Amino acid sequence: MPTASDKAPAKRSEARERLLAAATQLFYAEGINGVGVDRIVAASNVTLATFYRHFPSKQDLVVAYLQSVHDSLVARAADSDAAEGRERIGKIGAEVMGEIGYEGFRGCAFLNAASEFEDPESPVREVIADHRRWFHDRVRRAFADAGHERPGHAARHFVMLRDGAVTAGYLDSPTTAQRTFKRGVDGLVRSIDLDPLLEERAPEEP
């Protein structure tokens, strides 16, 4: 899941990119509080002064790290979003399954970061919230376009499964998590037809 963005939107720079790449790898692998700036600086072949020339504080690096992960997920999403109807939902599900279980998989970078930042007002938590909104809205749009009568319900259900799936992929068996997630998504897609029959009619709240 962690991938440094290929093109930084702000000023690009050799040193900055190396710092971001090292931070991405280390933060994801060992947690944010568990990795000091010295480690990142050393891994980047950069000096402490150079680091602080590019990032006012460690927290700014954390934000940039999560932003870069987000950017790479947005890039990967373009392909899936081109699909139509239920196929799009399937492709988004495949994205999630693709994240799980590769060498060094440690769960969702955003969820892991969130557990280390307790202040909901913190800039770090805001990037996380933005990313989650982005993902939820994308899934909701997919269900709406596929004709689901309660796209909000379905999207929240989908996101809940995906959060559980990346967790299980980290802590339990990756392949089992993928299978369970797939079954859940398939059921959710089937519910596009079944839902009106199974639940009593009620307008969904946003």
Place this chain on the structure above:
Amino acid sequence: MPTASDKAPAKRSEARERLLAAATQLFYAEGINGVGVDRIVAASNVTLATFYRHFPSKQDLVVAYLQSVHDSLVARAADSDAAEGRERIGKIGAEVMGEIGYEGFRGCAFLNAASEFEDPESPVREVIADHRRWFHDRVRRAFADAGHERPGHAARHFVMLRDGAVTAGYLDSPTTAQRTFKRGVDGLVRSIDLDPLLEERAPEEP
């Protein structure tokens, strides 16, 4: 979710219990790497020497912290496990919903801890794995007793929903997370009847 166990299985002690209580509150609220032993010692009105007389190292305190959370969840589980059939599944679901959204809720203590300990062999990760196995087995037994044809599938699905639900309860809206989780569990219970009709027959792998 974090609650110090009422009766420590090992040697009980005023100081030890205060340390564990303070650790439980601080570790859960701010993360484990984010809280130093000095903070815990100060909050417990205990000296550093006393702390190290009871816990060989900080890691042992972390393990004791998670153990105590596990113990209190086990205690709470006894009531639900007394129920029969589908009602038991509903009660376990209610337990999960009860965890979510109270003042200071910060998600699952075990999931948060797991994100800070990357070594799967670490004693901390082992308590986490034990707890997850305990919960999964309990759910699986509930589905089996309720007559589900693939209790393993259903249990993994249930656990995935619960992991996603506590996450959403922390990062998104608690009440929405509860509703979404409830809908998911209800669907899972309904699938005890529907499943044989919807999916092709195949023996579930453990």
Place this chain on the structure above:
DNA sequence: CGGTAAAGAGAACCATCGTTCTCTCTTGTG
């Protein structure tokens, strides 16, 4: 060609990290 900005090198800051130590005082049990 000259100037400005970025990067390297390295020391230093103080606070906090987890851990160990000594020394005194209380307390309960034999």
Place this chain on the structure above:
DNA sequence: CACAAGAGAGAACGATGGTTCTCTTTACCG
């Protein structure tokens, strides 16, 4: 009553946390 164990108080350890500093060298841009 005596003696051992538990707890309080407080200093200290070296290592590392994030951050700032000075000084020199490189390299691009007008």
